[in-house]
Amino acid sequence: MFHFIVSLFVVIIFNDVCLGDGWDPSNFTFNPGQDYELVWQDEFEDVGPPQANISGKPAYAPNPKNWAHITNCCLELGLDRENNTDSIYNSYVQDNQLIIAALTDGPKKWTSGRLKTQNLQEFTFGIFAAKIRLPYGQGI
Numbered sequence: 660m661f662h663f664i665v666s667l668f669v670v671i672i673f674n675d676v677c678l679g680d681g682w683d684p685s686n687f688t689f690n691p692g693q694d695y696e697l698v699w700q701d702e703f704e705d706v707g708p709p710q711a712n713i714s715g716k717p718a719y720a721p722n723p724k725n726w727a728h729i730t731n732c733c734l735e736l737g738l739d740r741e742n743n744t745d746s747i748y749n750s751y752v753q754d755n756q757l758i759i760a761a762l763t764d765g766p767k768k769w770t771s772g773r774l775k776t777q778n779l780q781e782f783t784f785g786i787f788a789a790k791i792r793l794p795y796g797q798g799i
Contacts, residue, residue, distance in 0.1 A: 707719060711751070716753055719751060721774060742764070750774060
């Protein structure tokens with residue numbers, strides 16, 4: 660399961676969607692129009708020391724100035740159960756991308772990351788855009 664939580668209404672824009680290995684987030688462009696000014700963005704830079712080595716690369720915690728974990732929250736998904744954790748293996752920054760991974764924790768048990776900006780970043784109104792790659796399969 661993948662969750663992206665923002666404390667406001669979110670508009671998700673898909674541009675040049677690619678589900679294969681050739682996905683490149685640098686191809687994403689979005690122009691909200693001349694009446695809007697960019698007031699916040701997160702480019703998911705490496706912040707602090709690496710917390711783990713995942714797939715042969717250093718993995719960093721999401722920037723705590725922008726993101727907070729929601730933990731101890733379980734979802735019943737039919738016969739499956741998902742537990743949201745703050746584990747570096749469930750949510751991490753790598754190659755300027757935020758990765759939120761659902762991992763099996765035994766038969767019909769899953770762990771995942773769940774993040775929020777509430778009380779860290781707040782906006783009254785605006786346009787929100789994100790480029791998100793989701794895997795294909797059961798439970799998505």
